[in-house]
Amino acid sequence: MNLMILAPARVLDGVSRLPTLAGDHAAVRRLELVALLLTGAVAACMSTFIDLNLRIPGHHILYSIFPMAFGFALVPRGRAGTVMGASALATTALLGLAGARIPGPGALTSLALTGPFLDVALRWGKSGWRLYGAFVLAGAASNIAAFVVRGALKATGIPGLAGGRALGSWLPQAVWTYTLAGVLCGLISAATWFRLRERRGDRS
Numbered sequence: 389m390n391l392m393i394l395a396p397a398r399v400l401d402g403v404s405r406l407p408t409l410a411g412d413h414a415a416v417r418r419l420e421l422v423a424l425l426l427t428g429a430v431a432a433c434m435s436t437f438i439d440l441n442l443r444i445p446g447h448h449i450l451y452s453i454f455p456m457a458f459g460f461a462l463v464p465r466g467r468a469g470t471v472m473g474a475s476a477l478a479t480t481a482l483l484g485l486a487g488a489r490i491p492g493p494g495a496l497t498s499l500a501l502t503g504p505f506l507d508v509a510l511r512w513g514k515s516g517w518r519l520y521g522a523f524v525l526a527g528a529a530s531n532i533a534a535f536v537v538r539g540a541l542k543a544t545g546i547p548g549l550a551g552g553r554a555l556g557s558w559l560p561q562a563v564w565t566y567t568l569a570g571v572l573c574g575l576i577s578a579a580t581w582f583r584l585r586e587r588r589g590d591r592s
Contacts (some may be wrong), residue, residue, distance in 0.1 A: 400464035427459035428475025446566035448495040450573040452502040457577035473503030494538035502530040520578045527574025535566035
């Protein structure tokens with residue numbers, strides 16, 4: 389399948405903790421595309437059905453960035469995040485049509501943006517700390533966007549849009565927990581699925 393939009397991401401060579409599906413193939417294979425679509429669907433299901441009840445504003449980023457980091461470790465290709473994000477949104481829409489209670493606007497924002505942000509960040513993230521930093525930056529950026537969307541909707545005061553706590557009690561905590569959660573979840577996801585250094589002989 390000649391999809392050069394999903395060109396191999398060389399910055400991830402040799403650091404994945406998983407046996408990658410991409411290998412040296414220039415064109416994406418059906419198995420890789422299916423893996424990315426399924427990973428996006430898993431992210432949507434985690435965001436929809438899992439609630440750790442942490443009561444920490446912004447912690448839902450974990451349900452987006454953790455499975456998508458897995459997707460990059462399994463299929464290290466450019467724009468893989470965009471494919472996973474599109475799959476996640478499509479799956480969420482299907483779950484909503486089936487009657488499931490879909491995530492709130494903040495969680496939906498991070499679900500939609502985490503993949504594309506990872507695509508951008510990983511262009512400059514080399515192996516080692518730069519790679520980990522790319523996940524941290526993508527997680528923080530995605531959660532900041534979610535914070536802005538959630539805060540703006542709360543500021544309207546429209547019932548059904550504001551959701552949860554009032555803006556006055558939510559804002560002092562959320563203004564720092566969203567960023568911190570994005571940073572920590574990005575770091576945890578990177579450390580789980582990627583090594584800090586290449587194993588000797590991986591590139592050879």
